[in-house]
Amino acid sequence: MDFIGAYSPDHLKFLLEGFYVTLKVAFFSIILSFLIGGLIGTLRYAKIPVVSKLLAVIVETIRNLPLLLIIFFTYFALQDIGIILSITVSAITALTIFESAMLSEIIRSGLNSIDKGQIEAARSSGLTYFQTLMYIIMPQALRRMVPPIVSQFISLLKDTSLAVIIALPELTHNAQIINGQKTSYIIPIFLLVAFMYFLVNYTLSIIARRLEAKSI
Incomplete structure (x- = not known):
């Protein structure tokens, strides 16, 4: 294990660049999926004729598809019908679609x-x-939603690593490139990558606990 070589300034800079992409993709996906999922969940809760049933079919279909398949679709399949998205936009779109379906169920429940x-x-x-x-339902429901919603956001952050399949230059992708240079870098690099993911996810967990405690 070559910790000194693995943690060279160039490697650390490369990992931080990938980490920035991971956080950027996760940030926009979280915002968009929360807004869309909130709207879908509320519309389904309202039981609007036709609309509610149509949304239920869409949500259940997306929830039962692998996220990798959705990522492939947004990047490769859309190109065949003339919709060309950049790698970053494709990743955000795929994550938003998938997480919106998940969050809509949390909000509806x-x-x-x-x-x-x-x-x-x-x-x-x-x-x-x-x-x-x-004024009556939503404020009370939001208190109960905080833990599962934050848990879903944590899953979303980790799921950004799946976009490595379309060569999104995020943290895991950049770590793999460094590991390809020398086998002695593998353990040091992945230990650092694991710590970076843990740091963000643990911070989100602490925020969730504090929000939950304040709402009790």
Whole structure:
């Protein structure tokens, strides 16, 4: 094991560049998937005729597909119909599609967990359905959603490594390039990569616990 050679300034800079790409892809995917998943989950909870059933079919289809297949589709298959996306945009698109389906179920389940009696009480007091959803149901549901949502975000961050299949220059991709130079670099490099993933994910876990504690 060559720790000195593995942790040379050039290698560390290369890994940090890959880590930046990982964080960038994860950041945009988290924001987009939360917004889209929140909308889909809320629409399904509202049980709008036709729309709710159509969304249910789409969500269940995506949830039962491998993420790798979706990544392949966004990068390779879309090119055949004239939609050419960069590697980074393809990765963000694929992760957003997949995570939106996952998050929509978490949000729908969170909304469904609120006692129906509160909804009836709010409606009987004169609140509209939208006001009941926004001021009564959603605030309580969000408290219950925090742990599973953050857990899904952690999974999303780790899933960015799957985009190595389309040569996204993220952390795992750059680590593999360094490892290809010398076999004695493998353990030191992957130990560092593991630590970098752990650092971010553990930070997210701490934030989730604090948010959950404040909401109790």
